[in-house]
Amino acid sequence: MAEGQSPALLHFLAQRPRLRLLAYRLLGSNADADDVVQDAWLKWCRVAEGVDEPAAFLTTQVTRLALDRLRKDKRQARLGAQWLPDPWVEAVEPGEADLSTGLLLLLERLTPDQRAVYVLREAMDLDFADIADILGKSVATCRQIMSRARAALKGMPRYDWDAAQTATLARRFATACDQRDYAALVALLGTESRLISDGGGKVKSARNPILGPDRIARFLLGVRRKFQPADFAFRIAEINGLPALIGEAQEQIRWVITLGCSQGRIGGVYLLADPDRLPYSTISASE
Template sequence: MAADVETFESQRQRLTRLAYRMLGSVAEAEDVVQDAWLRWNRTDEEVRDPAGWLVRVTSRLCIDRLRSAKVQREAYRGPWLPEPLIEELSVDPVERAEDVSVAFLLALERLSPLERAVFLLHDVFDEDYASVAETLGRNEAAVRQLAARARTHVRDSRPRFTVSEAEAAKLAAAFMAAAAQGDMKALSAVLAEDAVLISDGGGKRSAALRPMSGREDIIRLLEGLAWRTGGAELWPISFRAVRINGYPGVIMEREDGPMTVAFQPGEDGKLAAIYLVRNPDKLGRLPLDQ
Protein backbone atom coordinates (compact mmCIF):
# COMPACT_ATOMS: atom_id res chain seq x y z
CA MET A 1 0.00 0.00 0.00
CA ALA A 2 2.85 2.41 0.79
CA ALA A 3 4.17 1.98 -2.75
CA ASP A 4 0.68 2.61 -4.13
CA VAL A 5 0.36 5.84 -2.14
CA GLU A 6 3.76 7.01 -3.33
CA THR A 7 2.87 6.23 -6.96
CA PHE A 8 -0.41 8.09 -6.70
CA GLU A 9 1.12 11.13 -5.01
CA SER A 10 3.73 11.35 -7.76
CA GLN A 11 0.86 11.80 -10.24
CA ARG A 12 -1.50 13.95 -8.15
CA GLN A 13 -0.38 17.35 -9.45
CA ARG A 14 -0.58 16.26 -13.09
CA LEU A 15 -4.05 14.77 -12.57
CA THR A 16 -5.26 17.92 -10.81
CA ARG A 17 -3.91 20.12 -13.63
CA LEU A 18 -5.74 17.99 -16.20
CA ALA A 19 -9.00 17.97 -14.20
CA TYR A 20 -8.93 21.74 -13.67
CA ARG A 21 -8.62 22.37 -17.39
CA MET A 22 -11.42 19.92 -18.06
CA LEU A 23 -13.82 21.29 -15.44
CA GLY A 24 -12.79 24.92 -14.83
CA SER A 25 -13.05 24.38 -11.09
CA VAL A 26 -10.28 23.80 -8.56
CA ALA A 27 -12.71 22.26 -6.07
CA GLU A 28 -14.19 19.85 -8.63
CA ALA A 29 -10.74 18.96 -9.93
CA GLU A 30 -9.64 17.97 -6.44
CA ASP A 31 -12.86 15.97 -5.96
CA VAL A 32 -12.24 14.08 -9.20
CA VAL A 33 -8.65 13.31 -8.23
CA GLN A 34 -9.88 12.04 -4.86
CA ASP A 35 -12.37 9.79 -6.68
CA ALA A 36 -9.51 8.53 -8.87
CA TRP A 37 -7.55 7.74 -5.70
CA LEU A 38 -10.49 5.73 -4.30
CA ARG A 39 -10.70 3.70 -7.50
CA TRP A 40 -6.93 3.23 -7.54
CA ASN A 41 -7.09 2.05 -3.93
CA ARG A 42 -9.91 -0.42 -4.61
CA THR A 43 -8.87 -1.88 -7.95
CA ASP A 44 -8.09 -5.59 -8.14
CA GLU A 45 -6.67 -5.47 -11.65
CA GLU A 46 -2.96 -5.60 -12.35
CA VAL A 47 -1.91 -2.09 -13.29
CA ARG A 48 1.21 -2.20 -15.43
CA ASP A 49 1.15 1.50 -16.30
CA PRO A 50 -0.02 3.38 -13.18
CA ALA A 51 0.37 6.86 -14.72
CA GLY A 52 -1.65 5.89 -17.80
CA TRP A 53 -4.29 4.14 -15.69
CA LEU A 54 -4.75 7.21 -13.48
CA VAL A 55 -4.97 9.60 -16.45
CA ARG A 56 -7.55 7.30 -18.03
CA VAL A 57 -9.71 7.17 -14.89
CA THR A 58 -9.41 10.92 -14.23
CA SER A 59 -10.32 11.79 -17.84
CA ARG A 60 -13.40 9.58 -17.80
CA LEU A 61 -14.53 10.95 -14.44
CA CYS A 62 -14.22 14.49 -15.82
CA ILE A 63 -16.19 13.62 -18.95
CA ASP A 64 -18.96 12.13 -16.79
CA ARG A 65 -19.09 15.31 -14.70
CA LEU A 66 -19.21 17.56 -17.75
CA ARG A 67 -22.07 15.59 -19.24
CA SER A 68 -24.08 15.64 -16.01
CA ALA A 69 -23.38 19.37 -15.53
CA LYS A 70 -24.61 20.34 -19.00
CA VAL A 71 -28.10 21.33 -17.81
CA GLN A 72 -26.71 23.42 -14.92
CA ARG A 73 -24.29 25.21 -17.26
CA GLU A 74 -27.08 26.01 -19.72
CA ALA A 75 -29.24 27.44 -16.91
CA TYR A 76 -26.39 29.45 -15.36
CA ARG A 77 -27.44 33.05 -14.70
CA GLY A 78 -25.21 35.46 -16.58
CA PRO A 79 -21.76 34.75 -18.03
CA TRP A 80 -19.85 31.73 -16.69
CA LEU A 81 -16.19 32.08 -15.72
CA PRO A 82 -13.86 29.39 -14.38
CA GLU A 83 -13.06 29.27 -10.69
CA PRO A 84 -9.99 31.54 -10.30
CA LEU A 85 -6.67 29.73 -10.18
CA ILE A 86 -4.75 31.93 -7.75
CA GLU A 87 -0.99 32.01 -7.19
CA GLU A 88 1.06 34.31 -5.01
CA LEU A 89 3.23 36.84 -6.80
CA SER A 90 6.17 35.80 -4.64
CA VAL A 91 6.37 32.29 -6.15
CA ASP A 92 7.27 31.16 -9.65
CA PRO A 93 4.21 30.30 -11.78
CA VAL A 94 3.29 26.62 -11.68
CA GLU A 95 1.50 26.78 -15.02
CA ARG A 96 2.29 28.41 -18.34
CA ALA A 97 0.01 31.43 -18.53
CA GLU A 98 -1.41 30.54 -21.95
CA ASP A 99 -2.43 27.06 -20.73
CA VAL A 100 -4.63 28.33 -17.88
CA SER A 101 -5.67 31.74 -19.22
CA VAL A 102 -9.35 32.55 -18.85
CA ALA A 103 -9.60 33.07 -22.61
CA PHE A 104 -8.26 29.54 -23.20
CA LEU A 105 -10.56 27.95 -20.60
CA LEU A 106 -13.57 29.74 -22.08
CA ALA A 107 -12.61 28.38 -25.50
CA LEU A 108 -12.52 24.87 -24.02
CA GLU A 109 -16.07 25.43 -22.75
CA ARG A 110 -17.25 25.56 -26.36
CA LEU A 111 -16.00 22.03 -27.01
CA SER A 112 -17.83 18.80 -26.33
CA PRO A 113 -16.49 16.79 -23.36
CA LEU A 114 -14.76 14.34 -25.72
CA GLU A 115 -13.23 17.10 -27.85
CA ARG A 116 -11.96 18.79 -24.73
CA ALA A 117 -10.41 15.60 -23.37
CA VAL A 118 -8.71 14.77 -26.68
CA PHE A 119 -7.35 18.28 -27.13
CA LEU A 120 -6.00 18.53 -23.60
CA LEU A 121 -4.48 15.07 -23.48
CA HIS A 122 -2.78 15.39 -26.88
CA ASP A 123 -2.03 19.10 -27.37
CA VAL A 124 -1.42 20.18 -23.76
CA PHE A 125 -0.27 17.04 -21.95
CA ASP A 126 1.60 15.53 -24.92
CA GLU A 127 -0.09 12.12 -24.93
CA ASP A 128 0.19 10.34 -28.29
CA TYR A 129 -2.96 9.57 -30.24
CA ALA A 130 -2.80 5.85 -29.47
CA SER A 131 -2.74 6.54 -25.73
CA VAL A 132 -5.58 9.06 -26.01
CA ALA A 133 -7.65 6.55 -28.00
CA GLU A 134 -7.11 3.92 -25.32
CA THR A 135 -7.96 6.39 -22.55
CA LEU A 136 -11.26 7.40 -24.17
CA GLY A 137 -12.23 4.04 -25.62
CA ARG A 138 -12.23 5.35 -29.21
CA ASN A 139 -10.31 4.35 -32.31
CA GLU A 140 -7.32 6.42 -33.27
CA ALA A 141 -8.88 7.83 -36.46
CA ALA A 142 -11.85 9.18 -34.49
CA VAL A 143 -9.50 10.72 -31.93
CA ARG A 144 -7.53 12.49 -34.66
CA GLN A 145 -10.78 13.93 -36.05
CA LEU A 146 -11.84 15.14 -32.61
CA ALA A 147 -8.44 16.76 -32.08
CA ALA A 148 -8.53 18.57 -35.44
CA ARG A 149 -12.04 19.89 -34.77
CA ALA A 150 -11.11 21.05 -31.27
CA ARG A 151 -7.90 22.69 -32.50
CA THR A 152 -9.86 24.76 -34.99
CA HIS A 153 -12.11 26.08 -32.22
CA VAL A 154 -9.34 27.05 -29.79
CA ARG A 155 -6.55 28.11 -32.16
CA ASP A 156 -7.23 31.84 -31.76
CA SER A 157 -8.10 31.68 -28.06
CA ARG A 158 -4.80 30.46 -26.66
CA PRO A 159 -2.86 33.72 -26.43
CA ARG A 160 0.91 33.83 -26.51
CA PHE A 161 1.95 36.35 -23.91
CA THR A 162 4.21 38.90 -25.53
CA VAL A 163 3.90 41.35 -22.63
CA SER A 164 6.28 40.92 -19.71
CA GLU A 165 4.86 40.23 -16.28
CA ALA A 166 6.10 43.64 -15.09
CA GLU A 167 4.38 45.47 -17.98
CA ALA A 168 1.16 43.52 -17.42
CA ALA A 169 1.26 44.40 -13.70
CA LYS A 170 1.64 48.11 -14.58
CA LEU A 171 -1.48 47.94 -16.76
CA ALA A 172 -3.45 46.32 -13.94
CA ALA A 173 -2.21 48.88 -11.42
CA ALA A 174 -3.15 51.76 -13.74
CA PHE A 175 -6.66 50.38 -14.12
CA MET A 176 -7.09 49.91 -10.37
CA ALA A 177 -5.84 53.43 -9.63
CA ALA A 178 -8.22 54.96 -12.17
CA ALA A 179 -11.15 52.86 -10.92
CA ALA A 180 -10.48 53.85 -7.30
CA GLN A 181 -10.65 57.52 -8.32
CA GLY A 182 -13.56 57.13 -10.73
CA ASP A 183 -11.38 58.63 -13.47
CA MET A 184 -13.18 57.58 -16.67
CA LYS A 185 -10.66 59.24 -18.96
CA ALA A 186 -7.78 57.31 -17.38
CA LEU A 187 -9.82 54.09 -17.47
CA SER A 188 -10.53 54.57 -21.16
CA ALA A 189 -6.85 55.17 -21.87
CA VAL A 190 -5.81 51.81 -20.44
CA LEU A 191 -8.45 49.76 -22.33
CA ALA A 192 -8.05 48.42 -25.85
CA GLU A 193 -10.74 49.57 -28.24
CA ASP A 194 -12.12 46.01 -28.52
CA ALA A 195 -11.61 45.12 -24.84
CA VAL A 196 -14.16 42.91 -23.07
CA LEU A 197 -15.30 42.82 -19.47
CA ILE A 198 -16.99 39.66 -18.16
CA SER A 199 -18.44 39.43 -14.66
CA ASP A 200 -19.66 36.19 -13.06
CA GLY A 201 -22.11 36.57 -10.18
CA GLY A 202 -23.88 33.27 -10.77
CA GLY A 203 -27.17 34.92 -9.83
CA LYS A 204 -25.93 35.19 -6.24
CA ARG A 205 -24.14 38.54 -6.41
CA SER A 206 -24.75 41.62 -8.54
CA ALA A 207 -22.99 41.35 -11.90
CA ALA A 208 -23.59 42.28 -15.53
CA LEU A 209 -25.79 39.68 -17.20
CA ARG A 210 -23.90 39.91 -20.49
CA PRO A 211 -20.28 40.48 -21.47
CA MET A 212 -19.35 44.12 -22.02
CA SER A 213 -17.82 44.33 -25.51
CA GLY A 214 -15.67 47.27 -26.51
CA ARG A 215 -14.11 50.15 -24.62
CA GLU A 216 -17.23 52.32 -24.84
CA ASP A 217 -19.49 49.56 -23.50
CA ILE A 218 -17.18 49.03 -20.53
CA ILE A 219 -16.93 52.74 -19.76
CA ARG A 220 -20.73 53.10 -19.87
CA LEU A 221 -21.01 50.28 -17.32
CA LEU A 222 -18.43 51.88 -15.05
CA GLU A 223 -20.10 55.28 -15.38
CA GLY A 224 -23.39 53.68 -14.35
CA LEU A 225 -21.75 52.10 -11.32
CA ALA A 226 -20.21 55.45 -10.36
CA TRP A 227 -23.60 57.17 -10.71
CA ARG A 228 -25.30 54.57 -8.50
CA THR A 229 -22.67 55.01 -5.80
CA GLY A 230 -22.97 58.78 -5.88
CA GLY A 231 -19.48 59.31 -7.20
CA ALA A 232 -17.86 57.17 -4.51
CA GLU A 233 -14.98 54.84 -5.34
CA LEU A 234 -15.89 52.27 -7.97
CA TRP A 235 -13.90 49.64 -6.11
CA PRO A 236 -12.21 49.63 -2.69
CA ILE A 237 -8.71 51.08 -2.55
CA SER A 238 -7.69 48.16 -0.32
CA PHE A 239 -6.90 45.04 -2.32
CA ARG A 240 -4.36 42.25 -2.54
CA ALA A 241 -2.34 41.70 -5.70
CA VAL A 242 -2.05 38.08 -6.87
CA ARG A 243 -1.64 36.11 -10.09
CA ILE A 244 -4.97 34.78 -11.43
CA ASN A 245 -4.90 32.21 -14.23
CA GLY A 246 -1.51 33.56 -15.29
CA TYR A 247 -2.76 37.16 -15.39
CA PRO A 248 -2.05 40.01 -12.97
CA GLY A 249 -5.05 40.21 -10.66
CA VAL A 250 -6.42 41.31 -7.32
CA ILE A 251 -8.56 39.97 -4.51
CA MET A 252 -10.73 42.57 -2.84
CA GLU A 253 -13.37 42.65 -0.14
CA ARG A 254 -16.73 44.26 -0.78
CA GLU A 255 -19.65 44.71 1.56
CA ASP A 256 -21.35 41.63 0.14
CA GLY A 257 -18.23 39.47 0.03
CA PRO A 258 -14.94 38.97 -1.83
CA MET A 259 -14.31 39.44 -5.53
CA THR A 260 -11.44 38.58 -7.83
CA VAL A 261 -10.41 40.64 -10.85
CA ALA A 262 -8.04 39.29 -13.51
CA PHE A 263 -6.51 41.56 -16.17
CA GLN A 264 -5.60 40.14 -19.58
CA PRO A 265 -2.97 42.31 -21.31
CA GLY A 266 -3.21 42.89 -25.04
CA GLU A 267 -0.46 43.26 -27.60
CA ASP A 268 -0.96 47.02 -27.92
CA GLY A 269 0.11 47.95 -24.40
CA LYS A 270 -3.50 48.08 -23.22
CA LEU A 271 -5.89 45.71 -21.48
CA ALA A 272 -7.64 43.22 -23.76
CA ALA A 273 -10.01 41.78 -21.17
CA ILE A 274 -11.07 42.03 -17.54
CA TYR A 275 -12.62 39.07 -15.72
CA LEU A 276 -14.55 39.57 -12.47
CA VAL A 277 -15.66 36.62 -10.35
CA ARG A 278 -18.25 37.45 -7.68
CA ASN A 279 -20.08 34.12 -7.38
CA PRO A 280 -19.38 33.05 -3.76
CA ASP A 281 -19.47 29.38 -4.80
CA LYS A 282 -16.23 30.00 -6.72
CA LEU A 283 -14.51 32.04 -4.02
CA GLY A 284 -14.62 29.73 -1.02
CA ARG A 285 -10.99 28.71 -1.50
CA LEU A 286 -9.35 32.11 -1.64
CA PRO A 287 -5.90 32.08 0.02
CA LEU A 288 -5.61 33.75 3.40
CA ASP A 289 -4.00 37.17 3.57
CA GLN A 290 -0.26 36.98 4.05
Protein backbone atom coordinates in the same frame (compact mmCIF):
# COMPACT_ATOMS: atom_id res chain seq x y z
CA MET B 1 9.36 5.30 2.18
CA ALA B 2 7.74 7.58 4.71
CA GLU B 3 6.72 5.65 7.82
CA GLY B 4 3.18 4.34 7.58
CA GLN B 5 2.73 5.27 3.90
CA SER B 6 2.12 2.50 1.37
CA PRO B 7 3.66 2.49 -2.11
CA ALA B 8 0.17 2.99 -3.56
CA LEU B 9 -0.34 6.14 -1.50
CA LEU B 10 3.09 7.50 -2.38
CA HIS B 11 2.47 6.94 -6.10
CA PHE B 12 -0.85 8.76 -5.84
CA LEU B 13 0.52 11.69 -3.84
CA ALA B 14 3.30 12.14 -6.40
CA GLN B 15 0.71 12.39 -9.18
CA ARG B 16 -1.98 14.33 -7.33
CA PRO B 17 -0.96 17.95 -8.23
CA ARG B 18 -0.79 17.05 -11.93
CA LEU B 19 -4.07 15.16 -11.77
CA ARG B 20 -5.89 17.98 -10.01
CA LEU B 21 -4.68 20.52 -12.59
CA LEU B 22 -5.81 18.20 -15.40
CA ALA B 23 -9.26 17.85 -13.84
CA TYR B 24 -9.48 21.63 -13.35
CA ARG B 25 -8.54 22.28 -16.99
CA LEU B 26 -11.32 19.94 -18.08
CA LEU B 27 -13.98 21.20 -15.66
CA GLY B 28 -13.13 24.79 -14.65
CA SER B 29 -14.24 24.01 -11.09
CA ASN B 30 -12.03 23.44 -8.06
CA ALA B 31 -14.71 21.48 -6.21
CA ASP B 32 -15.42 19.24 -9.19
CA ALA B 33 -11.70 18.71 -9.75
CA ASP B 34 -11.27 17.64 -6.12
CA ASP B 35 -14.23 15.25 -6.42
CA VAL B 36 -12.81 13.69 -9.59
CA VAL B 37 -9.37 13.21 -8.05
CA GLN B 38 -10.96 11.66 -4.96
CA ASP B 39 -12.95 9.24 -7.12
CA ALA B 40 -9.75 8.36 -9.01
CA TRP B 41 -8.05 7.67 -5.66
CA LEU B 42 -10.80 5.23 -4.69
CA LYS B 43 -10.41 3.39 -8.00
CA TRP B 44 -6.64 3.39 -7.55
CA CYS B 45 -6.91 1.85 -4.07
CA ARG B 46 -8.73 -1.16 -5.51
CA VAL B 47 -6.24 -1.99 -8.27
CA ALA B 48 -2.92 -0.32 -7.40
CA GLU B 49 -0.96 -3.52 -6.84
CA GLY B 50 -1.71 -4.73 -10.35
CA VAL B 51 -0.92 -1.49 -12.21
CA ASP B 52 2.47 -1.21 -13.92
CA GLU B 53 2.18 2.44 -14.98
CA PRO B 54 0.52 4.49 -12.21
CA ALA B 55 0.76 7.83 -14.04
CA ALA B 56 -0.96 6.50 -17.16
CA PHE B 57 -3.66 4.71 -15.17
CA LEU B 58 -4.46 7.74 -13.02
CA THR B 59 -4.46 10.12 -16.01
CA THR B 60 -6.93 7.84 -17.75
CA GLN B 61 -9.21 7.62 -14.73
CA VAL B 62 -9.23 11.37 -14.08
CA THR B 63 -9.92 12.15 -17.74
CA ARG B 64 -12.78 9.66 -17.98
CA LEU B 65 -14.34 10.77 -14.71
CA ALA B 66 -14.11 14.41 -15.77
CA LEU B 67 -15.66 13.55 -19.15
CA ASP B 68 -18.59 11.90 -17.38
CA ARG B 69 -19.17 15.14 -15.47
CA LEU B 70 -18.86 17.29 -18.57
CA ARG B 71 -21.44 15.21 -20.40
CA LYS B 72 -23.91 15.56 -17.53
CA ASP B 73 -23.20 19.25 -16.90
CA LYS B 74 -25.94 21.66 -17.97
CA ARG B 75 -23.53 24.61 -18.06
CA GLN B 76 -23.58 24.73 -21.85
CA ALA B 77 -27.34 25.41 -21.73
CA ARG B 78 -26.93 28.45 -19.46
CA LEU B 79 -23.79 30.12 -20.81
CA GLY B 80 -25.91 33.11 -21.75
CA ALA B 81 -26.43 33.71 -18.03
CA GLN B 82 -22.69 34.36 -17.70
CA TRP B 83 -20.37 31.87 -16.08
CA LEU B 84 -16.68 32.10 -15.17
CA PRO B 85 -14.36 29.30 -14.08
CA ASP B 86 -13.19 29.16 -10.50
CA PRO B 87 -9.93 30.98 -9.75
CA TRP B 88 -6.90 28.70 -9.75
CA VAL B 89 -4.81 30.15 -6.91
CA GLU B 90 -2.06 27.55 -6.71
CA ALA B 91 1.33 28.26 -8.21
CA VAL B 92 1.79 27.35 -11.86
CA GLU B 93 5.14 25.89 -12.80
CA PRO B 94 7.35 27.78 -15.29
CA GLY B 95 6.71 26.49 -18.78
CA GLU B 96 3.18 25.35 -17.94
CA ALA B 97 0.69 25.63 -20.79
CA ASP B 98 -1.87 28.45 -20.95
CA LEU B 99 -4.25 28.24 -17.98
CA SER B 100 -5.86 31.63 -18.46
CA THR B 101 -9.51 32.42 -17.85
CA GLY B 102 -9.85 33.47 -21.48
CA LEU B 103 -8.71 30.07 -22.75
CA LEU B 104 -10.92 28.17 -20.30
CA LEU B 105 -13.90 30.15 -21.58
CA LEU B 106 -12.96 29.33 -25.16
CA LEU B 107 -12.88 25.64 -24.28
CA GLU B 108 -16.55 25.93 -23.25
CA ARG B 109 -17.30 26.09 -26.97
CA LEU B 110 -16.05 22.53 -27.43
CA THR B 111 -17.83 19.23 -26.97
CA PRO B 112 -16.60 17.14 -24.02
CA ASP B 113 -14.54 14.87 -26.31
CA GLN B 114 -13.05 17.86 -28.12
CA ARG B 115 -12.14 19.52 -24.84
CA ALA B 116 -10.50 16.35 -23.53
CA VAL B 117 -8.42 15.81 -26.65
CA TYR B 118 -7.43 19.47 -26.80
CA VAL B 119 -6.34 19.57 -23.15
CA LEU B 120 -4.49 16.26 -23.30
CA ARG B 121 -2.66 17.32 -26.46
CA GLU B 122 -2.00 21.02 -25.87
CA ALA B 123 -1.69 21.23 -22.07
CA MET B 124 -0.52 17.73 -21.10
CA ASP B 125 1.62 17.28 -24.25
CA LEU B 126 0.51 13.68 -24.82
CA ASP B 127 0.84 12.05 -28.20
CA PHE B 128 -2.22 10.83 -30.04
CA ALA B 129 -1.51 7.17 -29.28
CA ASP B 130 -1.67 7.89 -25.55
CA ILE B 131 -4.79 10.03 -25.98
CA ALA B 132 -6.44 7.23 -27.95
CA ASP B 133 -5.73 4.78 -25.11
CA ILE B 134 -7.16 7.17 -22.52
CA LEU B 135 -10.37 7.82 -24.45
CA GLY B 136 -10.80 4.32 -25.86
CA LYS B 137 -10.82 5.63 -29.43
CA SER B 138 -8.61 5.15 -32.47
CA VAL B 139 -5.67 7.44 -33.18
CA ALA B 140 -7.35 8.58 -36.39
CA THR B 141 -10.53 9.48 -34.51
CA CYS B 142 -8.58 11.48 -31.92
CA ARG B 143 -6.77 13.38 -34.66
CA GLN B 144 -10.12 14.18 -36.26
CA ILE B 145 -11.54 15.36 -32.92
CA MET B 146 -8.51 17.62 -32.46
CA SER B 147 -8.97 19.04 -35.93
CA ARG B 148 -12.60 19.84 -35.17
CA ALA B 149 -11.64 21.43 -31.86
CA ARG B 150 -9.15 23.73 -33.56
CA ALA B 151 -11.73 24.62 -36.20
CA ALA B 152 -14.26 25.48 -33.48
CA LEU B 153 -11.74 27.84 -31.85
CA LYS B 154 -10.52 29.41 -35.08
CA GLY B 155 -11.17 33.13 -35.27
CA MET B 156 -11.98 33.44 -31.56
CA PRO B 157 -10.08 36.15 -29.62
CA ARG B 158 -6.87 34.74 -28.15
CA TYR B 159 -4.74 36.58 -25.61
CA ASP B 160 -1.04 36.41 -24.92
CA TRP B 161 0.24 33.96 -22.29
CA ASP B 162 2.59 36.72 -21.12
CA ALA B 163 3.07 37.39 -17.40
CA ALA B 164 5.20 40.54 -17.85
CA GLN B 165 2.71 42.27 -20.15
CA THR B 166 -0.23 41.23 -17.97
CA ALA B 167 1.49 42.48 -14.80
CA THR B 168 2.10 45.91 -16.32
CA LEU B 169 -1.47 46.28 -17.53
CA ALA B 170 -2.94 44.89 -14.29
CA ARG B 171 -1.05 47.46 -12.21
CA ARG B 172 -2.20 50.31 -14.45
CA PHE B 173 -5.75 48.95 -14.42
CA ALA B 174 -5.77 48.76 -10.61
CA THR B 175 -4.46 52.33 -10.31
CA ALA B 176 -7.07 53.67 -12.74
CA CYS B 177 -9.88 51.91 -10.87
CA ASP B 178 -8.66 52.94 -7.41
CA GLN B 179 -8.34 56.56 -8.55
CA ARG B 180 -11.72 56.46 -10.37
CA ASP B 181 -9.87 57.58 -13.49
CA TYR B 182 -12.32 56.92 -16.33
CA ALA B 183 -10.02 58.23 -19.09
CA ALA B 184 -7.06 56.11 -17.95
CA LEU B 185 -9.26 53.03 -17.76
CA VAL B 186 -10.65 53.56 -21.25
CA ALA B 187 -7.12 54.02 -22.61
CA LEU B 188 -6.10 50.58 -21.29
CA LEU B 189 -8.94 48.73 -22.97
CA GLY B 190 -8.88 47.50 -26.55
CA THR B 191 -11.50 48.69 -29.00
CA GLU B 192 -13.17 45.27 -29.00
CA SER B 193 -12.75 44.61 -25.29
CA ARG B 194 -15.33 42.53 -23.46
CA LEU B 195 -16.23 42.22 -19.77
CA ILE B 196 -17.87 39.10 -18.38
CA SER B 197 -19.08 39.14 -14.78
CA ASP B 198 -20.30 36.26 -12.64
CA GLY B 199 -21.98 36.94 -9.30
CA GLY B 200 -23.43 33.47 -8.97
CA GLY B 201 -26.90 34.96 -8.63
CA LYS B 202 -25.92 36.31 -5.22
CA VAL B 203 -24.01 39.50 -6.07
CA LYS B 204 -24.79 42.28 -8.57
CA SER B 205 -23.40 41.42 -12.01
CA ALA B 206 -24.25 42.06 -15.65
CA ARG B 207 -26.64 39.64 -17.31
CA ASN B 208 -24.78 39.87 -20.63
CA PRO B 209 -21.22 40.64 -21.72
CA ILE B 210 -20.36 44.35 -21.66
CA LEU B 211 -18.66 45.47 -24.84
CA GLY B 212 -16.27 48.33 -25.53
CA PRO B 213 -13.99 50.53 -23.40
CA ASP B 214 -16.61 53.17 -22.56
CA ARG B 215 -19.24 50.76 -21.30
CA ILE B 216 -16.73 48.61 -19.42
CA ALA B 217 -15.20 51.62 -17.65
CA ARG B 218 -18.61 53.01 -16.70
CA PHE B 219 -19.79 49.63 -15.44
CA LEU B 220 -16.72 48.99 -13.29
CA LEU B 221 -16.61 52.44 -11.76
CA GLY B 222 -20.37 52.56 -11.25
CA VAL B 223 -20.68 49.13 -9.63
CA ARG B 224 -17.70 49.86 -7.42
CA ARG B 225 -19.14 53.21 -6.32
CA LYS B 226 -22.62 51.83 -5.61
CA PHE B 227 -21.88 48.43 -4.12
CA GLN B 228 -18.41 48.46 -2.56
CA PRO B 229 -17.29 50.06 0.74
CA ALA B 230 -15.06 53.13 0.76
CA ASP B 231 -11.98 51.06 1.70
CA PHE B 232 -12.34 48.77 -1.33
CA ALA B 233 -8.99 48.53 -3.12
CA PHE B 234 -7.16 46.27 -5.55
CA ARG B 235 -3.93 44.41 -5.16
CA ILE B 236 -2.03 42.18 -7.57
CA ALA B 237 -1.92 38.41 -7.11
CA GLU B 238 -1.31 35.42 -9.34
CA ILE B 239 -4.51 33.75 -10.52
CA ASN B 240 -4.65 31.09 -13.23
CA GLY B 241 -0.93 31.48 -13.76
CA LEU B 242 -0.97 35.21 -14.58
CA PRO B 243 -1.02 38.48 -12.60
CA ALA B 244 -4.60 39.36 -11.67
CA LEU B 245 -6.52 41.72 -9.40
CA ILE B 246 -7.95 40.94 -5.99
CA GLY B 247 -10.56 43.46 -4.85
CA GLU B 248 -10.71 43.63 -1.05
CA ALA B 249 -12.65 45.58 1.57
CA GLN B 250 -12.81 45.09 5.32
CA GLU B 251 -10.20 42.31 5.02
CA GLN B 252 -12.52 40.31 2.77
CA ILE B 253 -12.04 39.31 -0.87
CA ARG B 254 -15.00 40.64 -2.87
CA TRP B 255 -13.82 40.50 -6.47
CA VAL B 256 -11.33 38.52 -8.48
CA ILE B 257 -10.55 40.08 -11.85
CA THR B 258 -8.47 38.21 -14.40
CA LEU B 259 -7.41 39.82 -17.64
CA GLY B 260 -6.85 38.84 -21.24
CA CYS B 261 -4.10 41.01 -22.76
CA SER B 262 -2.65 41.37 -26.23
CA GLN B 263 -0.46 43.94 -27.97
CA GLY B 264 -0.34 46.21 -24.95
CA ARG B 265 -4.10 46.42 -24.42
CA ILE B 266 -6.67 44.62 -22.28
CA GLY B 267 -9.17 42.71 -24.39
CA GLY B 268 -10.86 40.52 -21.79
CA VAL B 269 -11.97 41.51 -18.29
CA TYR B 270 -13.33 38.61 -16.20
CA LEU B 271 -14.94 39.65 -12.92
CA LEU B 272 -15.86 36.90 -10.46
CA ALA B 273 -17.90 38.11 -7.48
CA ASP B 274 -19.68 34.89 -6.47
CA PRO B 275 -18.96 34.66 -2.72
CA ASP B 276 -19.26 30.87 -2.79
CA ARG B 277 -16.37 30.58 -5.24
CA LEU B 278 -14.06 33.38 -4.14
CA PRO B 279 -10.92 32.23 -2.31
CA TYR B 280 -11.28 32.40 1.46
CA SER B 281 -7.62 32.24 2.33
CA THR B 282 -5.21 35.08 1.66
CA ILE B 283 -3.67 34.92 -1.80
CA SER B 284 0.00 35.81 -1.91
CA ALA B 285 0.82 39.03 -3.72
CA SER B 286 2.35 38.66 -7.17
CA GLU B 287 5.79 40.05 -7.66
